[in-house]
Amino acid sequence: MDNHLWSDLKAGKKAALERIYADHASALLKYGRKFSADSQLVEDSLQDLFIELWKNREGLGNTDSIRKYLFVALRRKIIRAVSGSRMSSKEPEEGLFSAEFDIEQEIIGKETEAEQRLQLQKALEGLTKRQQEILYLKYYSDLDYNQIAEIMDLNYQSARNLAFRALEALRDAMLLLIIGFLWMLWVKLS
Amino acid sequence: MRMDDNYANYSALDFAQEPSFIRWVRAGDGEAASAWERWLTDHPDRAGDVEQARRIVLAIQVREAEPAPETLSSIWNAIQVQTEEVAIKPMVPVRRTLVRRLIPYAAAASVALLAWFFLAYNPTKVVLTENAQQLALDLPDGSRVNVNAATELTYQPKSWKKERRVHLEGEAFFQVEKGEPFIVETDLGKVEVLGTSFNVKSREGYFEVDCFTGKVRVTNQNGSMQVLNPGQSTRIDLASGALTTPAVYDPGLTATWREGKFYFQEATLKEVFLEISRQYNVEITTAPEILGRKTTTFFELGNLDSALYKVCWPMQLNAKREGNVVNVE
Structure with missing residues (x-):
């Protein structure tokens, strides 16, 4: 599917470009907005990305995932624009990504005591920008760890470790809650 | 869906990263759901880890707005405009009676035409925005233009190296790369700069230029001329037809159409x-x-x-x- 669309694009079929835009633009915008609050900058970057994709179509390499390719390219573009000059286009060590995690969701809201919710809130706020980004890519962008590693410019194992640390922090924050659940289970069984 | 036997050895964190598990927890995905529920009845000892994993997945909730459809379509329109091939102007039609007489010259003419095409043909690039549409584009030297709604911007890409000149009807914000003079012509006045950013509005008898960085020289049809420093603006005074003395504008209120x-x-x-x-x-x-x-x-x-x-x-x-x-x- 991706292969077919990609070779149509390389062959200069405008419909392929339109299809790729329709499939990925919304996810790309949402991802891009996590790097900058300047929505004009993000939208301009997305626009430029597709114009360049079309202009350079003949020189495009192969890709196993169009989505991954676009995420990589948009991420670079926005980071370059945010860091201002073309010379220092490197992302700061701690990352730029910032998402708003929401714990007011039904399940957690109803079943959880205020104290435990506070713990979870703290854990989510304590995630580093890189940890936030990897959770977002894993749980919100329909990408696998191989693709995520490439997007975040990590090797596969580092990406797995980064995600593991983030999830571990959430698990630990919820430990109290789990103990309560196990106790209930034990009461029921015995 | 067949379940992997390895799941028996999964920890809570492993479950929480398993795509089919995530689908089950998130969307209650039909196929994944029945498979996972069956697996769970077969492995009651794993209920604790599964519950833990379920809560971890549910804890990861990102608050974000879906992009507005108008935003997505206006970006696509801008992409569409800039990926269009350059428009070729129709040639003047030749009358039928002439055609017959011209046949002997046709070969020679076509050779000449071909030569002209390669040497002198300089197509004009036209960028048009409609109502309720804005777009950003790069000129051949990397200078950037944000074009407001209902605006026409034309330039000649082929002679850009020789002369940086655009014609504007409407409103646009320019960020000009350093280099040779850059000229914006409008029906009411002309703006000349070297490398700077500025906003030009030229519509229905109204003409205003706001300088953001660098120096900007503005002249109008009557030959009235003003030089703007950063933070200054000038416009055509309706009564006298002359350019007003440069005045300081409020940057919070000027050229904010881009936002x-x-x-x-x-x-x-x-x-x-x-x-x-x-x-x-x-x-x-x-x-x-x-x-x-x-x-x-x-x-x-x-x-x-x-x-x-x-x-x-x-x-x-x-x-x-x-x-x-x-x-x-």
Whole structure:
């Protein structure tokens, strides 16, 4: 599917470009907005990305995932624009990504005591920008760890470790809650 | 769906990263759900880890807004405009009677035409925005233009190296790369710069230039000339037809159309209504004496009714809307 669309694009079929835009633009915008609050900058970057994709179509390499390719390219573009000059286009060590995690969701809201919710809130706020980004890519962008590693410019194992640390922090924050659940289970069984 | 036997050895964190598990927890995905529920009845000892994993997945909730469909389609329009091949102007048609007489010369002519095509042909690139559409584009030297709604910008890509010159009807914000003079021509006046950023508005008899960085030289048709420093603006005075003495503008209120905000100071209602009709693609009808009234006002892209209310209420006017036509009384 991706292969077919990609070779149509390389062959200069405008419909392929339109299809790729329709499939990925919304996810790309949402991802891009996590790097900058300047929505004009993000939208301009997305626009430029597709114009360049079309202009350079003949020189495009192969890709196993169009989505991954676009995420990589948009991420670079926005980071370059945010860091201002073309010379220092490197992302700061701690990352730029910032998402708003929401714990007011039904399940957690109803079943959880205020104290435990506070713990979870703290854990989510304590995630580093890189940890936030990897959770977002894993749980919100329909990408696998191989693709995520490439997007975040990590090797596969580092990406797995980064995600593991983030999830571990959430698990630990919820430990109290789990103990309560196990106790209930034990009461029921015995 | 067949379940992997390895799941028996999964920890809570392993489950929480398993795509089919995530689908089950998140969406209650039918196929994944029944498979996981069956697996769970077969492995009751894993209930604790599964519950833990379920809660971890549910804890990861990101608050984010879906992009507006208008945003997505206006970006696509801009991409569309800039990936179009350069328009070729139609040639002047030759009358039939002439055709016969010209046949002997046809071969020679076509060779000449071909040569002209390669040597002298200089197509004009036309960038057009419609109402309710803005776009950003790069000129051949990397200079950047943000084009406001209902604007026409033309330039000649092939002679760009020799001369950086664009023609503008409407409004645009320029960020010019350093280099040879860069010229913006409009019907009312001309702007010349070396490398700077500035906003030009030239519409329906109104002409204004705001300098953001660098130096900008502005001349009008009468030969009146002003040099702007950063933070200064000039416009054509309607009474005298001359350019006004450079004045300091408020950067918070100037050229903010790029962020979807529109401020007016001592402007006529005509000017304000024209901007609303361009930004929202509506027609506004009203009495001529209303159009001449002066106002200081503000509106924002988003909701047409609230934009109309903000402008009309302080002037004790009423806006009635029927489809794409707004009547103001």
